[in-house]
Amino acid sequence: MALHFRALVVDRQEEKVESSVQTVEEARLPEGDLLVKVAYSSINYKDALALEPDGRIVGRYPHIPGIDAAGEVVKSSDKRFKPGGKVIVTGYGFGVSQHGGLSEFARIPADWAVPLPKGLTEREAMALGTAGLTAAMSVQKLQDNGISPSSGPVVVTGASGGVGTLAVSMLARLGYEVEAVSGKQEAQARLLALGAARVLPREELLPEELRPLDKQRWTGAIDCVGGAMLACVLSRMKYGGAVAACGVTSGAELPASVFPFILRGVSLHGIDSVWASRGLRVKLWKRMATDLKPRRLEELISEIELTEVPQAAKELLRGASSGRKVVVLDSGER
Incomplete structure (x- = not known):
């Protein structure tokens, strides 16, 4: 049975760019070693630009934005990751050159994933992102x-x-x-x-x-x-x-x-976090779960639903956003 799930899809018709929450089939996801059930994503400046006609972020439409994701591995062809393991995904081409994390499922190369360190929840990881x-x-x-x-x-x-x-x-x-x-x-x-x-x-x-x-x-x-x-x-x-x-x-x-x-x-x-080495990422995510975990992180978090992302993106672009917007993904087969 084919997997169907919700995702925020951005599409372009001539000079007009529109975004909407759509039902997507697994076959539309790119090739990759890991299929991840996304629990949380977040809103970043690049994500906001991806929803704009002159954002110069997206090269091919239709596109699923979202440069951050945290969730559970459900399929793996890489021995470093087993189904049930929790991972964080940021950087590389995620949400830019290929479909990203504003989706209930994402498929990625294994090298793009970092194990969720002890001391950090998926929600906290996306407050950081x-x-x-x-x-x-x-x-x-x-x-x-x-x-x-x-x-x-x-x-x-x-x-x-x-x-x-x-x-x-x-x-x-x-x-x-x-x-x-x-x-x-x-x-x-x-x-x-x-x-x-x-x-x-x-x-x-x-x-x-x-x-x-x-x-x-x-x-x-x-x-x-x-x-x-x-x-x-x-x-x-x-x-x-x-x-x-x-x-x-x-x-x-x-x-x-x-x-x-x-x-x-x-x-x-x-400082470039997009193409940083995987070794450095692993080291710093462990630090963000310990000595670099921000004070009062919980107070910085505002949760939003997938349907609220376009409005949150507009607020971010006009400088009216504060704290960290964490997107809750109600993952599940449909």
Whole structure:
């Protein structure tokens, strides 16, 4: 008997893109080693763009978006995974070049799956998702460069966004003195509750005239914004400081000079969670179940149904979303 299940399907007719919850047959899923019964997914910026006509994310229609998923293996042709095991799926081509996690079932290559670590539920894993993995990679990069809590204060830009919020919480849990930068006044109380020592208004880091070198302030930084914000952060780093750059919400240009690098020994590290090695993923998901598990994670979660995803995506694109939207999938054969 053929397996039928619900999925959010995006389709395009000329210049018009429409999304709807449809009944899908297993035969429409791509080839892969694992068939996963998805318990939870989440909403990310890429998912929101996939629902837009000019999002430039989807290359082929009809398409099932969703760059994150957590669920149970029901079929496996790979000896590393047995039916009944719980897995997390993020990155690679999931939800972009092939059908993704906003579906009750997904089929993937085994190398794309990470075992759900002890200490983390499927729901919590999707509250973290790609955003959490990106934040964890950024924290790990600072630690790899010798930036410890005793080194001095660190800054997180775009702190009210998904990656920024989780990065603030992870760093605070590790004992860092965190300064969170946000343009949203309403986010201040939440960021302080997550452990930020101070919340700085975005305008404070965007002076009318950007100096190549400014007063030294931070030993480490996680920048989720890019553009002029990243340039300003670089100019204020202490000698030997490290910056992890993981976002471009303010633009891809970098109006900075080489002075922070050659006069203060500052290092700039790019963070890419899409093609990160599987070994690093396994390591960081284990950390996110232990020492990097964000404080008050439950308070960041809002559950939505599959039918509510299009509206949630629009809110995300216009900057009206907060916390982490976890999509509940009522998986089951129909």
